[in-house]
Amino acid sequence: MRLNQNTVLLGKKVVLVPYTAEHVPSRYHEWMKSEELQRLTASEPLTLEQEYAMQRSWLEDTDKCTFIVLDAEKWQTQPGITEENCMVGDVNLFLTDLEDPTVGEIEVMIAEPSCRGKGLGTEAVLMMLSYGVTKLGMTKFEAKIGQGNEPSIQMFQKLHFEQVAMNSVFQEVTLRLIMNEPMQQWLLEQTSHMEEKLYRDGSAEPC
Template sequence: MRLNENTLLLGKKVVLVPYTAEHVPRYHEWMRSEELRRLTASEPLTLEQEHSMQRSWREDADKCTFIVLDAEKWQARPSTTEESCMAGDVNLFLTDLGDPSLGEIEVMIAEPGCRRRGFGTEAVLMMMSYGVTKLGLTKFEAKIGQGNEPSIRMFQKLHFEQVAVSSVFQEVTLRLTVNEHERQWLLEQTSHVEERCYGDGSPQSQ
């Protein structure tokens, strides 16, 4: 999605930046992990295929992707590279043609040292806020493997409710409808987030 190609979102624990070609080698290394592929229901790709996927995510209007960076490491730039700050990714898929207000959300914290530190929670909150305020979304779904209990619990803490279980795909579907009460709660949870122009670090005009 080109809408967010120049957008950087600065939170307390994480920074969200557009997925660029610079990030692909590290992402490719992550996806060599059999555990991560199982948790994300992903197929192994070559580096060339991963670059092609990155270009697709950048161009396709129905996919919004941010790379999740460790904010503490990112603040230490320029003594560290952006690639070395990478922690995972967070995605929105707008694939329900009958309901453009629905987005499927997924998050992956791939770096073991970044897990269980609240990175995934903040990344999801920031992405949901972006979806509500920039994309006009009012409903979110998360499809999670039945064995991924930490992820299921995280989404439940963010007010998602389980609506379906698929024994075929061995996954559960959780959903959140963003009514006015949920919208205000979400905006409060992300009131600290600063939007900047990706590349120069300057604040974006709203």
């Protein structure tokens, strides 16, 4: 989605930057060779060329929005460090209903094992939800998660998502969050620290 191609979102634990071609070979393609990540994300292994094509679709398609998740501590405390050395995962929004642009599916991947269980995924999701509400006008979110991915299910439930379906064929559960006024107020409070900056010349500057 071109709307976020020049947007950086700064949080306490994570920094969200646009997914560019430079991110593909350095870390992303290597991550997606992992059988564990393929299973957790219901993904098929792609060639490098296919991964580049996927990155272009994330940039150009109007129904997709993605950010690469950086470790904010590394990014902010190590001068001159590259984005590639701070990458820990990604967070995505899909606009799933062409007739209702307020509905979307959200997913998050913390690919670096050493960065899991530290709240990075939680903050990334909160920031993406806030972006979806304030910039895209979204009010309904769903997350589809493999039944065996209990940590991810619990994380979304802590963010007030409620389970609404279970698909035994695909072995996944669907959780939903309706962004009514009290929930929107709660979300904005949770992300009141978030800052938005410009992503210039293909790279953000550490703050």
